[in-house]
Amino acid sequence: MSKPNSNAILSPDFKFEDMGIGGLGNEFSTIFRRAFASPCLVAKIGIPHVKGILLYGPPGTGKTLIARQIGKMLNARPPKVINGPEVLNKFVGQSEENIRKLFADAEAEYKEKGEESSLHIIIFDELDAVCKQRGSGAGGGTGVGDSVVNQLLSKLDGVDQLNNILLIGMTNRKDMIDDALLRPGRLEVHLEISLPDEAGRLEIIKIHTSKMRTNGLLNPDVNLEELAALTKNFSGAEINGLVKAAASFAFSRHTEVGQLAAVKQDVGSMKISHSDFANALTEVRPAYGVSEAELE
Ligand code: ATP
Numbered sequence: 175m176s177k178p179n180s181n182a183i184l185s186p187d188f189k190f191e192d193m194g195i196g197g198l199g200n201e202f203s204t205i206f207r208r209a210f211a212s213p214c215l216v217a218k219i220g221i222p223h224v225k226g227i228l229l230y231g232p233p234g235t236g237k238t239l240i241a242r243q244i245g246k247m248l249n250a251r252p253p254k255v256i257n258g259p260e261v262l263n264k265f266v267g268q269s270e271e272n273i274r275k276l277f278a279d280a281e282a283e284y285k286e287k288g289e290e291s292s293l294h295i296i297i298f299d300e301l302d303a304v305c306k307q308r309g310s311g312a313g314g315g316t317g318v319g320d321s322v323v324n325q326l327l328s329k330l331d332g333v334d335q336l337n338n339i340l341l342i343g344m345t346n347r348k349d350m351i352d353d354a355l356l357r358p359g360r361l362e363v364h365l366e367i368s369l370p371d372e373a374g375r376l377e378i379i380k381i382h383t384s385k386m387r388t389n390g391l392l393n394p395d396v397n398l399e400e401l402a403a404l405t406k407n408f409s410g411a412e413i414n415g416l417v418k419a420a421a422s423f424a425f426s427r428h429t430e431v432g433q434l435a436a437v438k439q440d441v442g443s444m445k446i447s448h449s450d451f452a453n454a455l456t457e458v459r460p461a462y463g464v465s466e467a468e469l470e
Pocket of ligand 1: 194196198
């Protein structure tokens with residue numbers, strides 16, 4: 175059986191690189207299809223809408239990036255972004271209150287406008303910090319983690335009639351998340367965002383060098399394909415770090431001590447070259463696995 179085309183919902187000339195996302199075309203299309211299709215289906219045929227999506231995988235692979243861009247494409251309100259440890263509070267009841275507040279605006283708007291309400295996206299980073307299996311002692315053994323999970327469950331179950339909320343949870347440790355949160359009707363779509371392959375790395379390198387290429391700052395001796403091959407095990411964030419490091423080497427070659435002000439006007443003549451990337455590769459290393467080769 176042929177693989178279904180997840181892209182069908184996006185226009186044929188849609189370019190992922192225009193969104194600043196490299197190597198995640200299939201993942202982006204899948205999330206978009208699941209998140210976009212739901213409100214339409216709910217209105218027409220009564221299929222419950224997807225309230226929650228879990229993105230999991232190593233750090234720096236673009237989970238937050240993808241969640242934010244999905245929000246823009248769905249014309250959602252600017253997302254509320256919350257980090258697991260931020261929710262925890264030592265005062266009794268305050269952590270639950272923090273969760274309640276996350277949902278309050280969406281609930282109020284839905285009450286007022288019903289199906290006309292705009293979509294509210296909640297991006298919950300480091301979900302594992304607070305939503306560990308209940309009874310595991312998350313939240314410093316105080317039971318705070320358990321009550322956060324309970325509050326989140328009650329909010330997700332409570333939004334049954336609301337079609338205007340999408341919770342996007344993110345974690346590096348899917349295995350630690352309380353199973354109850356991952357059931358249908360809650361964070362029901364699970365998608366792994368893994369380290370990019372070589373083709374993905376090339377797309378990411380192109381994105382992060384696009385401005386320097388447009389401004390003619392990249393020396394012709396820089397071979398982007400070669401860089402993609404040499405950055406095995408790099409995440410998108412590490413590739414971004416590599417490009418920044420290369421630029422800093424070029425900048426310091428170009429700068430004479432005490433000449434910072436002059437350089438500001440003169441940066442057009444600066445060139446980021448092969449040797450700058452070779453230096454950068456000795457400085458920026460992947461956190462997961464090791465890169466096998468170095469530039470000569
Ligand atoms: P964490 O798990 O640590 O929260 P994350 O997976 O959410 O990390 P992001 O915060 O989305 O990672 O990525 C950090 C930065 O790395 C991005 O702002 C972007 O500059 C770069 N980056 C990561 N992945 C990609 C990608 N696929 N394409 C382009 N840039 C990327």
